[in-house]
Amino acid sequence: MDRHISVLLREGTEGLAIKEGATVFEGTVGLGGHSRVLCEKIGKPGFFIGTDADQESLSIAEERLKDLPCKKLFFCDNFRNIDSVLAKAGVEKVDAILLDIGLSNRQLEVTPRGFSFMRDEPLLMTFRSSGDGLTAREIVNEWAEDSIADIIYGYGEERFARRIARGIVEARKEKPIETSGQLAEIIKKSVTARRFSKINPTTKTFQALRIAVNDELGALREGLRKGFAHLAPQGRMAVISFHSLEDRIVKEFFRQQAMDGNATIATKKPIVPSDVEIKENPKSRSAKLRIIIKN
Numbered sequence: 001m002d003r004h005i006s007v008l009l010r011e012g013t014e015g016l017a018i019k020e021g022a023t024v025f026e027g028t029v030g031l032g033g034h035s036r037v038l039c040e041k042i043g044k045p046g047f048f049i050g051t052d053a054d055q056e057s058l059s060i061a062e063e064r065l066k067d068l069p070c071k072k073l074f075f076c077d078n079f080r081n082i083d084s085v086l087a088k089a090g091v092e093k094v095d096a097i098l099l100d101i102g103l104s105n106r107q108l109e110v111t112p113r114g115f116s117f118m119r120d121e122p123l124l125m126t127f128r129s130s131g132d133g134l135t136a137r138e139i140v141n142e143w144a145e146d147s148i149a150d151i152i153y154g155y156g157e158e159r160f161a162r163r164i165a166r167g168i169v170e171a172r173k174e175k176p177i178e179t180s181g182q183l184a185e186i187i188k189k190s191v192t193a194r195r196f197s198k199i200n201p202t203t204k205t206f207q208a209l210r211i212a213v214n215d216e217l218g219a220l221r222e223g224l225r226k227g228f229a230h231l232a233p234q235g236r237m238a239v240i241s242f243h244s245l246e247d248r249i250v251k252e253f254f255r256q257q258a259m260d261g262n263a264t265i266a267t268k269k270p271i272v273p274s275d276v277e278i279k280e281n282p283k284s285r286s287a288k289l290r291i292i293i294k295n
């Protein structure tokens with residue numbers, strides 16, 4: 001299923017107040033759902049520059065957006081490198097930036113990279129489709145117990161973090177932990193006491209590992225800072241995030257820019273999906289959209 005239901009599609013794209021002929025940067029092209037609307041808005045005289053860390057998704061999006069007449073450039077890169085990407089595109093300032101962070105349904109459900117505890121796949125958890133760099137396999141098999149526990153607690157807000165880290169370290173003494181299925185079993189065994197929780201006992205640990213592998217919070221901080229520096233006056237930046245750690249970073253960054261007199265916050269409270277959207281796409285329920293306008 002090469003499909004991703006774009007979250008807050010209308011709110012995210014309309015909130016950028018894009019005019020025909022604008023230059024737009026989207027850091028998280030994914031399967032191109034938001035990109036399509038952005039390209040339609042800028043029209044033939046516009047310039048769209050898009051990045052995604054995942055080459056497979058980017059290639060699908062590029063093909064899907066072929067019919068749109070604006071100038072388009074795609075880069076398989078982390079949006080934290082927006083400065084070098086814009087330099088390659090020959091652009092100094094952009095009128096709008098969109099970041100729709102996290103992972104796509106395709107990555108969760110199709111790519112065999114171990115994102116889902118529902119399937120047994122190699123334990124990679126990388127947004128990148130290439131095999132280099134840190135993987136979840138390396139973290140669970142090679143990192144010290146305390147470091148694993150810190151990640152699970154810090155990025156997963158999992159209160160059984162120490163117990164799960166202990167379980168992982170015990171299990172790897174028997175044999176290496178190679179797959180998502182193996183890891184899910186280890187986590188379940190480590191937290192058998194959690195009988196009354198509504199969420200799957202593995203959810204928070206999987207989220208934590210994914211955040212660590214991709215340095216998602218570091219990338220967000222760097223992307224916000226560099227992106228804002230490349231916004232034109234009156235340019236807008238919109239960020240859609242999916243959990244509280246990310247939203248806090250966005251909220252704090254926007255607040256600081258406003259306090260320093262550099263920007264005006266367009267969303268005093270974050271915009272969240274409507275009941276209708278949540279009914280149609282339950283995965284959207286945790287999304288929060290914040291928008292800032294550069295002075």
Ligand SMILES: C[S@@+](CC[C@H](N)C(=O)[O-])C[C@H]1O[C@@H](n2cnc3c(N)ncnc32)[C@H](O)[C@@H]1O
Pocket residue numbers: 004005006007027028029030031032033034035051052053054057077078079080100101102103104127128216219220
């Ligand atoms: C929620 S999906 C985007 C969906 C897209 N807006 C759409 O409508 O199809 C998030 C995408 O961002 C990418 N991504 C996440 N963090 C990234 C980063 N720091 N740099 C580049 N791409 C990133 C993921 O690979 C994934 O394809």
